[in-house]
Amino acid sequence: MLRPLKWEQRRIEDSWRVPEGLIRDLKTPTPKQGALGLVEEPGLSNGVYHAVPVQDAISPVDNFLTATLIHRPGTTRIKVMGKLTALQPRGGRRGEIRELTPQVRARYLEFLRELEYQEYHPEHMVTLTYPSDWRGALGSDPALLERLQSALGELNEWRRRMREMRANVRRMGVYPPHYALLEEHYQAVRTEVRELIRRVRRLAPDGRRLKRHLDAIIKRFNRRFGAKVLARFDEREQAEEHAKKFTGVYPVVKVLKNRKGGYDVVAMLYRLVWWLEFQRRGAPHLHLLFFDVREIDWTEVRAWIGQAWAGVVHGIRNMAAYQDPALGHEYDQLRELWGREVGEVIFAEWLEQRGLDFGVWRHMRAGTRVEKMRKQHWGYAAKEGYGGRRKAYQKKVPKAFRNVGRWWGYRNYKRTKPTEVRIPLTSGEALRTVLGAVEEAERRMPAGAFRYRKKLERARKAIADGELYAYLTVWGAGAQGAMEALAA
Numbered sequence: 001m002l003r004p005l006k007w008e009q010r011r012i013e014d015s016w017r018v019p020e021g022l023i024r025d026l027k028t029p030t031p032k033q034g035a036l037g038l039v040e041e042p043g044l045s046n047g048v049y050h051a052v053p054v055q056d057a058i059s060p061v062d063n064f065l066t067a068t069l070i071h072r073p074g075t076t077r078i079k080v081m082g083k084l085t086a087l088q089p090r091g092g093r094r095g096e097i098r099e100l101t102p103q104v105r106a107r108y109l110e111f112l113r114e115l116e117y118q119e120y121h122p123e124h125m126v127t128l129t130y131p132s133d134w135r136g137a138l139g140s141d142p143a144l145l146e147r148l149q150s151a152l153g154e155l156n157e158w159r160r161r162m163r164e165m166r167a168n169v170r171r172m173g174v175y176p177p178h179y180a181l182l183e184e185h186y187q188a189v190r191t192e193v194r195e196l197i198r199r200v201r202r203l204a205p206d207g208r209r210l211k212r213h214l215d216a217i218i219k220r221f222n223r224r225f226g227a228k229v230l231a232r233f234d235e236r237e238q239a240e241e242h243a244k245k246f247t248g249v250y251p252v253v254k255v256l257k258n259r260k261g262g263y264d265v266v267a268m269l270y271r272l273v274w275w276l277e278f279q280r281r282g283a284p285h286l287h288l289l290f291f292d293v294r295e296i297d298w299t300e301v302r303a304w305i306g307q308a309w310a311g312v313v314h315g316i317r318n319m320a321a322y323q324d325p326a327l328g329h330e331y332d333q334l335r336e337l338w339g340r341e342v343g344e345v346i347f348a349e350w351l352e353q354r355g356l357d358f359g360v361w362r363h364m365r366a367g368t369r370v371e372k373m374r375k376q377h378w379g380y381a382a383k384e385g386y387g388g389r390r391k392a393y394q395k396k397v398p399k400a401f402r403n404v405g406r407w408w409g410y411r412n413y414k415r416t417k418p419t420e421v422r423i424p425l426t427s428g429e430a431l432r433t434v435l436g437a438v439e440e441a442e443r444r445m446p447a448g449a450f451r452y453r454k455k456l457e458r459a460r461k462a463i464a465d466g467e468l469y470a471y472l473t474v475w476g477a478g479a480q481g482a483m484e485a486l487a488a
Contacts, residue, residue: 065425065466067434069486072418074117075110076479078438080425080463080470097404100395105386106473108408111273112378112385113475114416115291120271121376124298126288128217128309131363134283135400137313138205148196155193158186207404210284214274216312218411222268224304225296230265232258239263251292252412268412269294275385275408277394282401289373289381302370310364314357322361327351421486425466433486434463440485441478 070077130137165182169175218226230246230253233239239255243265246253250267258264271292278284290296307319330350334343348358373380385408387395397404423430442456455472462470474482 065468067423067425067430067463069421069423069434069437069482070418071421071479071483072110072114073416074113074479075473075475076441076482078434078459078470078472078474078482080434081468096397096402098397100387100407104407108275108385109382110475111408111410111415112382115273116378117476120291122289122291122373122378122381123293124290124301124370124372126290126301126305127285127369127371128214128288129279129285129367130283130313131359131367133359134281135205138209138284139203144196144200144203148193148200151189151193151196155189158189162186205284205398205401207284207401210276210286211405213312214286217309220308220312221301221305224308225301226269228267228269228295230267232262232264234262236263239265250294269296271410271412273381273408273410273413275381276404276406277384277387277391278396278398278401280393282398284401287384298370298372305368305370306364309368310360313363313367314360316360319364321354321356322364327361328365419483431463435460437482437485438463438472441474441482444477444481445474 065080068077068079070079162183165176165179169179228250231239231242233242236255236257243253243255246265246267250269251271252268254266254268256264256266270290272288272290274286274288276284276286307323310322311317311319331343331347334347334350337343338346344358351358351361384391395407423434425431425434438456438460442453442460445453445456456474459470459472
């Protein structure tokens with residue numbers, strides 16, 4: 001929920017302000033004991049009158065307490081607050097995303113807790129990195145950048161000339177010959193630089209292209225390893241009926257139309273969660289963490305993923321020419337004979353003679369990594385995707401990067417719909433129900449979570465005292481205990 005701005009907060013306060021002339025005419029009601037044992041003072045929605053409307057004021061606040069419990073597997077959010085009219089920002093724009101926000105971090109951790117609660121375990125992780133020329137791979141044009149640099153040098157020289165020429169005009173009072181032509185040429189150079197800057201900005205590294213690369217590598221992975229055709233039918237109804245037989249056998253079973261006009265029953269053999277990071281050099285890289293995997297040979301994936309990712313990034317469909325074992329043998333010999341730097345220069349010329357690019361070949365060899373997860377829990381994914389104190393730079397968007405979009409996501413997994421329970425706190429019984437859920441969550445929390453127990457105690461006290469706002473998130477056994485106490 002958006003926080004109210006200062007001017008909006010003043011409008012809220014003004015909407016409850018009663019003109020002095022009316023105070024004498026209004027009868028002040030006697031305070032009375034409320035349903036929750038609270039003293040209801042006059043004013044707000046508890047009094048005999050509502051706020052006097054003020055011109056251009058938003059709707060007033062309602063002091064009616066409601067508890068909302070939202071439960072997903074592994075997480076329960078408890079929220080107690082009075083109803084407040086949603087504030088609509090004037091001309092609000094989302095703007096450019098510059099870093100990973102706390103709200104996105106919280107949703108990411110909630111998703112991992114959901115996976116852990118359902119007893120999914122991470123199995124293999126694939127890391128995808130970009131080459132040294134990552135700007136060109138994500139949208140930049142080296143030739144255009146070189147042209148802009150040359151135009152900027154010319155513009156700076158003409159600025160110096162025009163500055164000296166105008167100083168001479170002010171001192172001598174006479175314009176030099178062909179001054180109009182020189183001024184016209186100077187303005188033409190400025191216009192060209194502005195146009196080049198606009199074109200370079202449009203070709204800056206773009207997150208939308210990165211997401212297209214991600215989609216492309218996942219599609220290639222599905223065609224090679226991740227999908228299995230179980231059966232083919234001419235009618236869609238027959239295919240859907242056959243797909244029901246494999247519910248629970250594979251992570252996901254889909255019915256897809258094939259090129260011959262029939263329908264395929266396709267089983268997806270994995271699920272994955274991915275997240276985005278930025279390296280110190282500014283280049284993005286992706287982590288794909290696979291879980292619930294069936295029938296995938298990771299030895300073959302390790303041999304295949306490098307050439308597939310290089311082909312996606314550099315736009316090459318057939319990477320067979322780069323997979324010749326003789327290339328690697330020749331490269332190792334040149335490095336051993338001439339050293340790394342000289343050997344790479346000679347090898348790059350040798351590749352160029354054969355119509356190959358040394359940058360593509362090097363990216364194919366060092367652009368990916370496949371590793372098996374040593375620990376069967378989501379701690380590593382939580383730490384890396386959240387971005388701790390030591391890796392805060394990985395969650396900040398470089399200045400040249402645009403349209404970063406989503407920071408994390410998942411494939412072949414359908415999230416459980418949240419269970420939402422609303423309890424109007426109009427009686428002591430309803431209040432005791434909510435307090436019982438909080439106390440049960442506190443009882444099931446781990447013994448070492450003493451700081452979180454203090455937070456639970458503060459929230460419990462706020463609810464018991466009838467305060468207008470209390471917010472609390474519990475997870476694991478505590479979340480389950482809160483919902484069980486509510487159901488009981």
